[in-house]
Amino acid sequence: MARALINAPAQAKRGEIIEIKTLISHNMETGFRPDNTGKPVPRDIITDFICKYNGQEIFRAELFPAIAANPFLTFFTVATESGTLSFEWTGDNGFTATESVNITVE
Amino acid sequence: MRPAAAVVLATAVLGATATAGEIPLADRKSGYEFMARDTRAMQDDDTANPGMLWVLDGEALWKRTEGSAGKSCVDCHGDARVSMKGVAARYPAFNAARGRPVDLEERINICRTQQQQSTPLPFESKELLALAAYVGQQSRGMPIEIADDERTKPFLQAGHELFTQRQGQLNLSCAQCHDDNWGQKLAGAAIPQGHPTGYPLYRLEWQTLGSLQRRLRNCLFGMRAISYPLGAPEYVDLELYLMWRARGMPVETPAVRP
Numbered sequence: 001m002a003r004a005l006i007n008a009p010a011q012a013k014r015g016e017i018i019e020i021k022t023l024i025s026h027n028m029e030t031g032f033r034p035d036n037t038g039k040p041v042p043r044d045i046i047t048d049f050i051c052k053y054n055g056q057e058i059f060r061a062e063l064f065p066a067i068a069a070n071p072f073l074t075f076f077t078v079a080t081e082s083g084t085l086s087f088e089w090t091g092d093n094g095f096t097a098t099e100s101v102n103i104t105v106e
Numbered sequence: 107m108r109p110a111a112a113v114v115l116a117t118a119v120l121g122a123t124a125t126a127g128e129i130p131l132a133d134r135k136s137g138y139e140f141m142a143r144d145t146r147a148m149q150d151d152d153t154a155n156p157g158m159l160w161v162l163d164g165e166a167l168w169k170r171t172e173g174s175a176g177k178s179c180v181d182c183h184g185d186a187r188v189s190m191k192g193v194a195a196r197y198p199a200f201n202a203a204r205g206r207p208v209d210l211e212e213r214i215n216i217c218r219t220q221q222q223q224s225t226p227l228p229f230e231s232k233e234l235l236a237l238a239a240y241v242g243q244q245s246r247g248m249p250i251e252i253a254d255d256e257r258t259k260p261f262l263q264a265g266h267e268l269f270t271q272r273q274g275q276l277n278l279s280c281a282q283c284h285d286d287n288w289g290q291k292l293a294g295a296a297i298p299q300g301h302p303t304g305y306p307l308y309r310l311e312w313q314t315l316g317s318l319q320r321r322l323r324n325c326l327f328g329m330r331a332i333s334y335p336l337g338a339p340e341y342v343d344l345e346l347y348l349m350w351r352a353r354g355m356p357v358e359t360p361a362v363r364p
Contacts, residue, residue: 005152005159007151021153025159
């Protein structure tokens with residue numbers, strides 16, 4: 001299981017624009033690099049990221065080989081209601097990771 | 107060329123390459139101060155600093171039972187946040203059994219082989235870096251304090267000699283860049299003073315966490331010198347001298363560098 005760090009406010013005012021920062025550990029092997037014997041190392045990257053706010057998709061990203069290891073994604077949303085922000089990363093070789101944080105909106 | 111002119115020219119060249127010598131204590135700067143604002147922000151925010159991923163791994167490893175002795179780090183040392191506070195700021199430290207200084211990574215491996223009855227972790231392995239980062243983070247903000255006594259003196263001296271010795275095809279010494287020309291540019295990058303305040307650290311160029319020894323190999327490679335195998339005593343001497351040179355500066359582990 002990959003490690004992920006999420007930075008989202010635990011509390012926000014209704015209608016406030018909040019910043020969400022996500023960091024996940026992943027090698028993001030491009031598939032273009034040769035190993036010690038000259039053979040290319042097979043591609044192993046995260047390909048998709050989805051953030052849902054109370055089950056509704058609010059942000060989605062497609063990732064490609066040029067993205068650095070341990071992808072750090074930040075984005076903004078409007079705090080509308082209290083609930084859960086859930087994050088899901090999927091990638092090559094069946095990679096999948098999920099994380100969620102709670103937010104209270106007043 | 108007339109002899110008089112040759113003498114003048116030789117003097118001019120010598121004058122230009124004369125060493126500035128050691129950096130006065132008050133003028134020392136961490137590599138942090140040479141970084142761009144974005145990279146600083148990355149180090150300052152624990153949820154943006156990728157080094158924290160290793161710290162979290164290290165915390166899990168600290169609690170994991172290892173080896174035939176069936177012990178975890180916790181069984182001897184308890185809560186690392188208490189017992190490991192300030193420890194990394196004192197390493198490399200003299201190890202009586204070895205008769206020479208050992209760095210933090212080596213010290214962790216001594217614990218693994220002797221206390222846990224397990225196998226040593228390979229240098230630069232994810233697990234060893236994670237443990238070193240976790241232990242190192244407990245000293246964050248504390249001043250580096252290297253023992254400067256009878257036992258460490260010969261190794262400090264050896265480290266200093268390595269630091270000032272010209273080597274490699276470029277015939278450079280560490281001191282020529284990091285004592286004499288810090289703050290200048292080498293290609294597009296600023297030359298820092300070379301204080302190892304944040305190791306193991308996340309280097310954007312590496313896209314991973316790495317030890318001070320890996321960084322030293324990097325410099326030796328750049329000088330086109332022969333690098334030592336990881337764990338070589340020469341590296342530890344140099345680490346010891348560099349940490350002594352950075353004495354009093356705060357630990358930043360896990361730092362971020364470009």
